[in-house]
Amino acid sequence: MDRLFYEITESMRIAMAQIRANKMRSALTALGVIIGIVAVTLMGTAINGIDIGFNRSLAVIGDDMIYVVKWPWHGVDDWWNYANRPPFHVEDAETLNRIAEGTPGSLIDVVVPTAGRSSTVKSGQNQASGVQTIGSTADYGRTIAADFQYGRLFNEEESRSGRQVCILGVDVSEKLFPGKTPLGEWVKIDGHPFRVIGILARQGSFLGLFSLDNQTILPINAYRKFFDVRNGQVQLHVKVKDKTKMDEAQEEVTGDMRRIRGLLPGERDNFSVEQQQAFKAQLDPIKQGIAFAGLFVTGLSLFVGAIGIMNITFVSVRERTKEIGTRKALGARRRTILLQFLIEAVSICFAGGLVGLGVTYGLGLAVRSAMPSFPLVFSFGLVVISLLVSVATGIISGFVPAMGASRLDPVVALRYE
Amino acid sequence: MTPPQAPVEVRHVRDVGPLVIAIEGVTKEYKMGDEIIHALRGVSLNIHSNEYVAIMGPSGSGKSTLMNMLGCLDTPTSGRYEFNGQNVATMIDDELAEIRNREIGFVFQTFNLLARSDSLRNVELPLIYAGVAPHERHKRAKEALESVGLGDRIHHKPNELSGGQRQRVAVARALVNRPSIILADEPTGNLDSKTGVEIMALFDELYERGNTIIVVTHEESIARHARRIIRIHDGLIASDGPAN
Numbered sequence: 001m002d003r004l005f006y007e008i009t010e011s012m013r014i015a016m017a018q019i020r021a022n023k024m025r026s027a028l029t030a031l032g033v034i035i036g037i038v039a040v041t042l043m044g045t046a047i048n049g050i051d052i053g054f055n056r057s058l059a060v061i062g063d064d065m066i067y068v069v070k071w072p073w074h075g076v077d078d079w080w081n082y083a084n085r086p087p088f089h090v091e092d093a094e095t096l097n098r099i100a101e102g103t104p105g106s107l108i109d110v111v112v113p114t115a116g117r118s119s120t121v122k123s124g125q126n127q128a129s130g131v132q133t134i135g136s137t138a139d140y141g142r143t144i145a146a147d148f149q150y151g152r153l154f155n156e157e158e159s160r161s162g163r164q165v166c167i168l169g170v171d172v173s174e175k176l177f178p179g180k181t182p183l184g185e186w187v188k189i190d191g192h193p194f195r196v197i198g199i200l201a202r203q204g205s206f207l208g209l210f211s212l213d214n215q216t217i218l219p220i221n222a223y224r225k226f227f228d229v230r231n232g233q234v235q236l237h238v239k240v241k242d243k244t245k246m247d248e249a250q251e252e253v254t255g256d257m258r259r260i261r262g263l264l265p266g267e268r269d270n271f272s273v274e275q276q277q278a279f280k281a282q283l284d285p286i287k288q289g290i291a292f293a294g295l296f297v298t299g300l301s302l303f304v305g306a307i308g309i310m311n312i313t314f315v316s317v318r319e320r321t322k323e324i325g326t327r328k329a330l331g332a333r334r335r336t337i338l339l340q341f342l343i344e345a346v347s348i349c350f351a352g353g354l355v356g357l358g359v360t361y362g363l364g365l366a367v368r369s370a371m372p373s374f375p376l377v378f379s380f381g382l383v384v385i386s387l388l389v390s391v392a393t394g395i396i397s398g399f400v401p402a403m404g405a406s407r408l409d410p411v412v413a414l415r416y417e
Numbered sequence: 418m419t420p421p422q423a424p425v426e427v428r429h430v431r432d433v434g435p436l437v438i439a440i441e442g443v444t445k446e447y448k449m450g451d452e453i454i455h456a457l458r459g460v461s462l463n464i465h466s467n468e469y470v471a472i473m474g475p476s477g478s479g480k481s482t483l484m485n486m487l488g489c490l491d492t493p494t495s496g497r498y499e500f501n502g503q504n505v506a507t508m509i510d511d512e513l514a515e516i517r518n519r520e521i522g523f524v525f526q527t528f529n530l531l532a533r534s535d536s537l538r539n540v541e542l543p544l545i546y547a548g549v550a551p552h553e554r555h556k557r558a559k560e561a562l563e564s565v566g567l568g569d570r571i572h573h574k575p576n577e578l579s580g581g582q583r584q585r586v587a588v589a590r591a592l593v594n595r596p597s598i599i600l601a602d603e604p605t606g607n608l609d610s611k612t613g614v615e616i617m618a619l620f621d622e623l624y625e626r627g628n629t630i631i632v633v634t635h636e637e638s639i640a641r642h643a644r645r646i647i648r649i650h651d652g653l654i655a656s657d658g659p660a661n
């Protein structure tokens with residue numbers, strides 16, 4: 001046992017000396033491994049980042065929400081079937097709330113109707129376009145995780161009477177009233193006047209793709225005075241009391257909706273009830289795409305890297321045939337020689353893996369400073385995986401030449417010049 | 418095929434110890450292309466502890482093959498080879514490596530030192546393969562280097578040493594594991610004659626200290642240092658007797 005340990009430490013010394021003596025050669029050989037490790041870690045950080053960024057965004061939108069919608073979020077197989085579904089009414093939310101109140105142990109906290117459109121908002125010469133305009137009720141505040149920077153949401157009374165008041169996202173506010181707090185100012189939303197009563201705090205963007213701060217919220221009864229709410233623009237947002245019971249809540253909402261719609265047993269739902277988990281599942285193909293591309297690049301470069309390592313190990317064995325003969329004459333066994341060259345191959349790969357990790361880390365920092373919202377998350381697991389992958393590459397590619405070295409006939413090896 | 422020779426009885430110059438090498442009827446055949454080369458055609462010899470033997474012969478005589486066999490680098494095609502009572506003829510690679518490590522100290526014509534390691538590490542090498550702990554290794558390697566007069570060169574690398582000094586390092590490496598025999602293959606072949614004389618004086622001294630030495634050479638002047646000369650010709654022992 002001691003002997004094996006001494007042999008391994010000796011092999012490591014030799015490997016280090018060998019790499020130091022052939023710096024350029026070792027560096028070039030390790031290049032394939034470096035590229036492979038950069039590919040695998042970049043892929044990993046991107047996937048990690050998407051997950052974490054998504055969860056962060058979900059927390060903003062609210063992860064205890066259920067959505068009753070006309071169109072399912074994925075798997076639309078028969079377009080006509082869905083197109084002919086009846087639209088939701090603003091009053092459906094009220095009906096759902098009443099049913100929930102009458103249901104003992106109901107998981108439904110509150111239901112709000114929402115209608116949405118993309119609007120242009122103006123104030124004097126300033127204008128903001130592509131603003132997401134949302135019409136809802138006073139309970140809407142309970143369904144979003146956002147805080148107010150200034151002001152408040154409209155109250156029951158303003159909501160019911162359809163007072164022309166609005167809440168602005170921080171981006172809209174800054175665009176229309178740069179350097180000012182616009183509480184009490186009037187804005188024109190698609191030409192209709194609304195008074196600003198609140199500004200939302202900054203929420204950031206969703207995966208760095210679109211801003212959650214480019215929106216405005218109106219009482220739905222004001223919204224419906226000017227904008228169409230009949231043709232499928234209305235959805236119902238359901239806040240659930242216990243977010244560990246999302247599936248049960250989803251069933252409850254489905255049952256209640258069937259009652260409202262008067263569906264008979266056996267009839268298919270003419271609405272869809274969605275959770276954010278389902279939305280999250282929509283990201284899976286993207287993540288799979290990244291993973292697939294990453295694995296392909298990784299596999300290819302590791303393959304090329306492995307061939308390089310194998311080649312350099314063959315060269316190393318050839319160059320040091322006489323040394324192998326000498327070592328064998330002095331008592332090195334097959335295992336000793338095998339270990340020596342294997343450790344040399346693994347060392348080059350391991351060093352390549354470390355450099356690759358360093359490069360990825362550097363790239364990550366660069367991306368973060370250039371695009372702060374772009375999700376790249378470096379994880380400890382990735383470090384472990386990449387080092388394991390590089391060691392495995394070394395073992396696989398070094399094995400054949402190292403085996404050849406260990407089987408050399410000492411008489412032949414000693415005579416080699 | 419010539420019948421195996423009977424071991425020649427040796428008249429000893431001085432008292433020898435127990436039998437170390439016992440070879441009987443050893444043959445070795447190589448295949449070279451379509452031709453089979455009979456390198457050894459039936460060699461028998463005994464070597465005892467505390468002997469100083471020279472093996473001589475022209476190139477192609479089978480001298481090198483015999484040396485490889487004695488050094489347990491190779492196994493015979495047929496015949497018997499016992500080293501300290503162990504049957505070496507049928508051993509596998511790793512068992513032979515073990516015998517070489519424990520029982521045989523090699524000195525090569527070209528020194529065969531590791532270029533990037535200093536004297537101490539070169540001499541330590543057999544001890545690493547023997548599983549000796551680092552502290553003990555250092556101590557013994559240093560002692561071995563001191564015993565060949567290189568106590569002040571232990572951290573020099575081969576390219577910082579003269580040819581004679583390099584061969585001394587190699588001798589220290591051969592001695593360090595206290596082997597049963599020291600097997601030197603043309604140890605002065607790459608040295609100038611003056612340095613060659615010094616190295617042979619070192620071998621003489623090692624012999625006086627009780628080591629068993631086998632020197633393979635084609636030079637009479639080198640062979641004369643030995644107490645017994647075995648001459649090989651055409652794969653057979655032509656003569657085996659005391660040096661004059």
